[in-house]
Amino acid sequence: MASATDRFFARFEGTGTPYPLAIFRVAFFVGVALHFFPSLITLDDAYRRGALRSDEWSHWLYLRFDDLGPGTLRLMSIVTMLACVCGAIGLRTRVAAIVAGLGVYSFASFNGLPVQTLALVNTWAIFLLWGLVGGGSGALSVDAWASRETPVEPRLLPGLILAQTLIGVFFAGIEKLLAGWPFVNEMGVLLSYPKGFLLRDWVTQVGLLHHPLVTRTFTWFTIVVEVGAPPLLLWKRTRLAALIAYEAFFLGIIAMLEVPPLFYCMFAFGALLALDDDDVSALVARSRALRSRFGK
């Protein structure tokens, strides 16, 4: 029988189905592209000489910005965008992650204004992990198509990305508890914001969403999911229920609040890495059964 230590590390060792990480890879790099490409394409707006800038990441890079000419910046932006595309299609994913990570980190350091800071905290962690560990091209990738080997994926990278994601969600819940969320109906404040601020327009128009009963329910749902889902996703018996609640929560966030798509891509797809080989096989079998039942 495996020791407790071996059971703990099992999620990070050996190999498994490559599909959850492949789906995450596509979502993550597409999210990074949606987040950064607008400012990398319209480079002369936020990254022109004399532009108003905000120092939020590397102070050293922030200071170096003035030494770079427009040609260098344009070259950096093109290389960064190409690396993001290579990451999304799974072409030399590890190199793509290193180049894309360094590129977007540099641009975010040059000026934090065109990219929302808090969506990026987890992004740096994932790029760092990808560069250190490698992987992610086991399926749905150019590399996999070219090599024609049976697709498997070492568990180290998906295990670490999952840990990073769940720690982020769990401590976001802890921060809310410490901020006194259960007693102040903070979602009531958030959902009462006027049109043109942080809410999607449709949310400001649906009166039911501003009722104290509804907002208090959202407040508690947020705390329960953020604190409860991370541990429950790791336990096989509760995984599916936790995953449904977790996905509904992040779908609710992106549907109601103006948060960057990158935020959704990282957190919603990150939880799929909790699925093990048995879960994926069961889901595939269930979807096949459903399709045959409806005659497709």
Added chain:
Amino acid sequence: MKVKPRARGIIGSVTDRRVLVVAWIALSVLGAMNHTIAEKLFGQRFDLVLPHLKYGHVMFNKNLRVVQTYEYAGPDGVRHDLVELVRTPSIGYRHARLAINVLLKRDYLRELCYRAYGARKEELSFFVTEYQVDVDPRTPSQTKTLVCGAHGLRDR
């Protein structure tokens, strides 16, 4: 058929991998606690060097009670969303980005004005509407009009 893991990272042996896992998780937890418990216990945060440990895991934990929305009008007087003057698009969060940028840098409105006047060469009015959401979230508590022209952004 040959079965081969595709990833070949720098992490070779089982021990190396386990050390990495423990170190990564410990650092992530430490980073999270740096922004919660450390601040309460020691009254300060510590510099943990790595970029993802810099700001903690904050997702709407404390929300503003006083918020502002922004509009502008040209010579025809028709009001438009101020985000229309921001040249760099932000997919899916343009209002939030504008609001956060103004919060981070009060000069952001001046920058927008400078860029907009440079491109249009016509005077614009900027409208800043303030709401005290825990008093009355539907009725503005204050509206301020600013003039954006050749002399920059100034009060009307």
